[in-house]
Amino acid sequence: MLFMILAVFFGWLIFRELISSTPKDSVSLGYMGVCLLLAVLSIWKPASIWLLERKMTEVVHVLADNKPTKVRCEGVVESIFDRTPMTWAGYTYFDTGDVVFKAGWCKQLKRYLKNPDKADQRVRYSVMLLVHEAMHVRGERDEQLTECQAIQRYYRTARMLGVPEDTAKKHGLLYYTTYFPQHPYYSPKCAPGTSMDEELPDSLWQFLHQA
Numbered sequence: 260m261l262f263m264i265l266a267v268f269f270g271w272l273i274f275r276e277l278i279s280s281t282p283k284d285s286v287s288l289g290y291m292g293v294c295l296l297l298a299v300l301s302i303w304k305p306a307s308i309w310l311l312e313r314k315m316t317e318v319v320h321v322l323a324d325n326k327p328t329k330v331r332c333e334g335v336v337e338s339i340f341d342r343t344p345m346t347w348a349g350y351t352y353f354d355t356g357d358v359v360f361k362a363g364w365c366k367q368l369k370r371y372l373k374n375p376d377k378a379d380q381r382v383r384y385s386v387m388l389l390v391h392e393a394m395h396v397r398g399e400r401d402e403q404l405t406e407c408q409a410i411q412r413y414y415r416t417a418r419m420l421g422v423p424e425d426t427a428k429k430h431g432l433l434y435y436t437t438y439f440p441q442h443p444y445y446s447p448k449c450a451p452g453t454s455m456d457e458e459l460p461d462s463l464w465q466f467l468h469q470a
């Protein structure tokens with residue numbers, strides 16, 4: 260919001276200069292050039308967040324069997340006034356299907372998409388977060404089932420986000436075999452051939468032999 264206000268402010272400075280009676284000499288043109296540059300820089304961040312939110316919304320919509328949803332990236336200031344009980348990562352409004360990524364988590368996903376091969380565990384987890392919330396949008400409320408459904412769709416999600424095939428497999432398997440057993444939503448029943456196995460054609464578990 261702050262960046263949008265700044266963009267409007269610099270736009271207004273340009274407009275004011277344009278309609279003023281002062282001669283449009285090199286000083287005036289230079290001034291307007293600087294204002295234009297600052298306006299573009301100010302709008303760059305909100306525009307890139309908007310594009311990311313749009314992409315995340317599309318992915319969640321498909322993963323959630325086309326249920327209505329809207330993914331939103333919470334800003335730092337906004338998070339201060341966020342009174343929902345979730346204090347970490349993200350959450351879903353079950354009544355509307357809307358998803359909120361808490362402050363900093365959209366940045367992690369952005370980092371991941373920019374360079375997935377260099378991503379650390381926290382950055383990689385942003386993909387799990389997206390697919391986990393998508394499973395809530397799909398209708399699942401039980402956290403262990405939600406996480407297990409998300410794991411099975413990790414590969415699908417990463418590919419939808421444009422992550423290369425090998426990286427999508429590697430990171431999904433790494434999460435399932437290494438980090439998931441330490442997760443609060445871990446269940447030993449989340450494994451191939453169990454009641455939690457949805458037998459998806461593109462399940463991450465198809466690649467378990469490569470782990």
Ligand SMILES: [Zn+2]
Pocket residue numbers: 391395402405
């Ligand atoms: Zn959850």
